[in-house]
Amino acid sequence: MISLYDTRQRAVLPFEPIAPGQVSMYVCGPTVYDVPHLGHARTALTFDMIRRYLQWRGFEVTFVSNITDIDDKIIARAAASGTTEAELAMHYKQVYMKQMERFGIARPDHQPHATEYIAQMLDLISELLKRKVAYVIKGKGIYFSVATHESYGDLIGRTVNELRESAGARVEVDANKADPLDFALWKAAKPGEPVWDSPWGPGRPGWHIECVAMATHLLGEIFDIHGGGDDLAFPHHQNEIAEAEGAKLDFARYWIHGAMLNVNGEKMAKSLENFTTLSGLLDTHPPQVLRLLMLQTHYRTVMELSDDSLASATGAMQRLNSWHRRSLAIGLSTATMDAEALARFTAAMDDDFSTPAAVAVIFDLVRAGNAALDATDLTRASEIFTTVHHLCDALGIDPSQENPTSTTTETALTQQIDELLDQRNQARAAKDFTRADAIRDQLAAEGIILEDGPDGTIWRHP
RNA sequence: GCGCCGGUGCCCGAGCGGACUAAGGGAGUGGCCUGCAAAGCCAUGAUUCACGGGUUCAAAUCCCGUCCGGCGCUCCA
Numbered sequence: 001m002i003s004l005y006d007t008r009q010r011a012v013l014p015f016e017p018i019a020p021g022q023v024s025m026y027v028c029g030p031t032v033y034d035v036p037h038l039g040h041a042r043t044a045l046t047f048d049m050i051r052r053y054l055q056w057r058g059f060e061v062t063f064v065s066n067i068t069d070i071d072d073k074i075i076a077r078a079a080a081s082g083t084t085e086a087e088l089a090m091h092y093k094q095v096y097m098k099q100m101e102r103f104g105i106a107r108p109d110h111q112p113h114a115t116e117y118i119a120q121m122l123d124l125i126s127e128l129l130k131r132k133v134a135y136v137i138k139g140k141g142i143y144f145s146v147a148t149h150e151s152y153g154d155l156i157g158r159t160v161n162e163l164r165e166s167a168g169a170r171v172e173v174d175a176n177k178a179d180p181l182d183f184a185l186w187k188a189a190k191p192g193e194p195v196w197d198s199p200w201g202p203g204r205p206g207w208h209i210e211c212v213a214m215a216t217h218l219l220g221e222i223f224d225i226h227g228g229g230d231d232l233a234f235p236h237h238q239n240e241i242a243e244a245e246g247a248k249l250d251f252a253r254y255w256i257h258g259a260m261l262n263v264n265g266e267k268m269a270k271s272l273e274n275f276t277t278l279s280g281l282l283d284t285h286p287p288q289v290l291r292l293l294m295l296q297t298h299y300r301t302v303m304e305l306s307d308d309s310l311a312s313a314t315g316a317m318q319r320l321n322s323w324h325r326r327s328l329a330i331g332l333s334t335a336t337m338d339a340e341a342l343a344r345f346t347a348a349m350d351d352d353f354s355t356p357a358a359v360a361v362i363f364d365l366v367r368a369g370n371a372a373l374d375a376t377d378l379t380r381a382s383e384i385f386t387t388v389h390h391l392c393d394a395l396g397i398d399p400s401q402e403n404p405t406s407t408t409t410e411t412a413l414t415q416q417i418d419e420l421l422d423q424r425n426q427a428r429a430a431k432d433f434t435r436a437d438a439i440r441d442q443l444a445a446e447g448i449i450l451e452d453g454p455d456g457t458i459w460r461h462p
Numbered sequence: 463g464c465g466c467c468g469g470u471g472c473c474c475g476a477g478c479g480g481a482c483u484a485a486g487g488g489a490g491u492g493g494c495c496u497g498c499a500a501a502g503c504c505a506u507g508a509u510u511c512a513c514g515g516g517u518u519c520a521a522a523u524c525c526c527g528u529c530c531g532g533c534g535c536u537c538c539a
Contacts, residue, residue: 043539073537108476158465166464166535207537229465229539236538258539259467265531269538271500296487297475302468302532309474312488319487322501332502360486370502374495386497433497440499458501 002057002350005300007255008241012352018253023061025052026215026252028236029111029229031068032092033077036099037275038290038305039268040262041231045291046258046299048105049235049300049395050227053349056394064213064218065108066094069095069115070204081247086193087117101277103287103335112214116204118196120213121205125185125198134185137176141188141203144361145180145455149242155255156234179452183239185209191237208239216249222240226252231267233257250446259302268305276305288397289313295355316363323366324399324449326373327385329458335382337390341365354393362391376454402460417448421457424450 003017007091017023027047030040047065052062069089077090080461093113101107125142133148139354146152152160158183167173167180184206189195195202213225228237237255260267263274281290293313330406341361348357365437392399424439440450443459 040539046539057514071472156466158535160512162464163535169463169535171534219480224533231538234534235536260539261531262532267533268536271538292487293474300467301475304474306474309489311472315489316487325534326501356486360476363486367503370503373502400520428497431497437498449500452496452499453501460501 002054003258003352004254005352007257010157013254015254017059018105021059023059023225024219024223025051025063025225025227026059026063026211026223027063027108027210027226028106028232029065029067030096031071031073032089032096033071033073034270036096036278037268037270038278038281039229039275040096040283041103041290042261042294042303043258043276044100044103044105045294047227047256049295049299050108050256051428052396053353053394057346058212062110062219063106063410064109064112064215067096067111067113069093069113069206070194070347071207073355079192089113099282102282104291107197110218112218114210114214117213117217118205119339120208120217121186121264122198124209124213124243127247128185128243131162131246135178135199138248139188140176141184141206142186143182143224144185144239144242145175146179146183146242146245149246151245152238152242154182155241159195174423183208183235204368204372208236209234209243212240212247212249216244222250223252225254225256227258230257230259233338233439242303258299261303261305263305265304276398285310285314285399286317288401289317291395292359292397293316293338295397296402298356299353320362320397320399321402323370323373325451325458325460326453327369327381328400329453330373330378330381330455332378332382332385335379335386337387338365338383341387341389345394349394358391358395361397362388365391398458417443417459421450423458427458 002014005011005012025047030036037355047063051061051063062066067089070085074085074089081088096259097107101455105176125134128144129136129142132145134142134144136142146160148161153163164179174182186198186200186209187203188200189202189204194206194287195204226237226240237257241251250302262268265274266272268275270277290313293305293309294303298318341364345358347360348354348361365384365388369381369388372378372381372384382443388399420439421445424436427433427435427439443450447461448459449461451460
């Protein structure tokens with residue numbers, strides 16, 4: 001039985017999907033006005049991990065993640081760069097998808113765009129007006145009336161009155177609104193902005209309504225999991241709840257939020273200019289290293305990223321690779337799995353996706369695997385080999401995948417390397433260690449490290 | 463200002479009332495292995511979990527207070 005933390009109820013709850021064996025999940029995707037940074041990568045990875053694990057446990061998962069392709073920032077950027085909103089959004093969407101693919105994030109089953117769902121949004125807004133939980137401000141747009149939604153604030157554990165008191169703490173409240181907490185469902189057209197027709201005149205949708213429209217259209221009026229970054233819990237997700245419930249939709253049963261990624265103790269953000277782009281980091285680090293690093297912190301814990309932590313994960317990944325290399329070199333075959341390790345792993349993951357504990361199980365196995373190889377206990381080593389692969393699969397890690405730099409030139413070089421290794425081994429056999437070491441140094445200069453084992457010499461890149 | 467979350471060894475980071483003699487990773491140190499390396503294995507590291515009170519037979523884990531940090535109350539993953 002899988003348990004997960006539900007933000008709304010502030011508790012770890014047993015996960016009971018609506019339909020046995022099936023899971024429907026909606027995860028808020030990016031607003032595509034710029035390139036993705038590591039913070040986006042962490043949230044994407046969190047939900048990729050959850051999706052993968054649910055599948056690994058035998059669930060059939062329908063995964064929806066949207067693209068917000070119209071909003072204030074896109075309009076501003078498009079104006080600044082002299083392009084259209086649609087072109088700008090399309091460009092950054094492509095960049096986002098490419099980098100996520102590079103990072104090893106599986107594509108969603110559906111990837112709806114906000115602008116493709118205007119009709120569904122208009123239907124929802126009509127419904128909200130009909131139910132008198134929304135109102136029109138002439139020339140401004142249509143607003144949701146928070147006063148009609150008594151549980152407003154529950155997602156972040158606050159009452160409506162508490163929220164009213166702190167409203168405007170950081171940003172001025174629009175005096176036209178009936179209540180400072182009310183928010184826009186539809187924004188009336190402004191000069192120079194893209195517009196869509198509506199029964200209330202031309203305009204564009206507010207932010208939150210798109211997710212309600214897309215999620216319910218693709219997954220149904222009730223679905224299992226709604227996720228997103230922690231910073232979306234309020235107001236975005238709270239407003240989605242208000243809209244959905246205002247329209248008498250059951251909506252999401254579990255809310256999952258991924259914690260932020262910090263740099264030097266501060267949230268990584270465009271506005272703070274402390275961000276590292278995903279593509280930049282992936283240019284210097286294998287995707288798996290970043291993935292492993294992120295999995296070593298629980299998804300609900302704020303994670304610190306630094307050169308040290310990156311180096312630490314690099315070392316850990318190399319250990320996994322090196323164990324795998326040894327295992328292959330000795331020619332292990334598939335075996336039955338270590339039932340105890342499997343149980344330990346599953347228990348960790350079932351408990352609110354405790355990836356740090358799950359990763360610990362893998363490293364315990366790797367140590368035991370190396371020890372078994374040292375002792376030439378091939379039965380045990382094979383058992384571990386099979387188990388580790390199965391567990392890594394659940395986390396999206398592949399021990400056989402080494403740093404993929406220079407894969408093209410490698411094949412050509414392999415033959416030369418093999419020849420040199422042959423010469424070196426002849427020298428070693430003849431106890432000509434000066435010559436043997438010279439060959440080793442020569443290869444080292446080309447970035448190749450040798451490992452002599454009882455079954456011969458294997459080589460690798462550092 | 464209001465609210466939420468957190469402060470664990472050199473670093474990252476699990477644990478959230480009893481098997482904690484505090485997981486795992488990285489770094490360090492000693493040893494084994496090796497012709498020497500590399501890789502690996504073994505050993506070693508917090509008498510202690512920000513600080514001060516309290517509850518309990520029992521607290522890193524619960525309660526209160528203090529200090530420090532992050533996030534939210536704008537758009538944000």
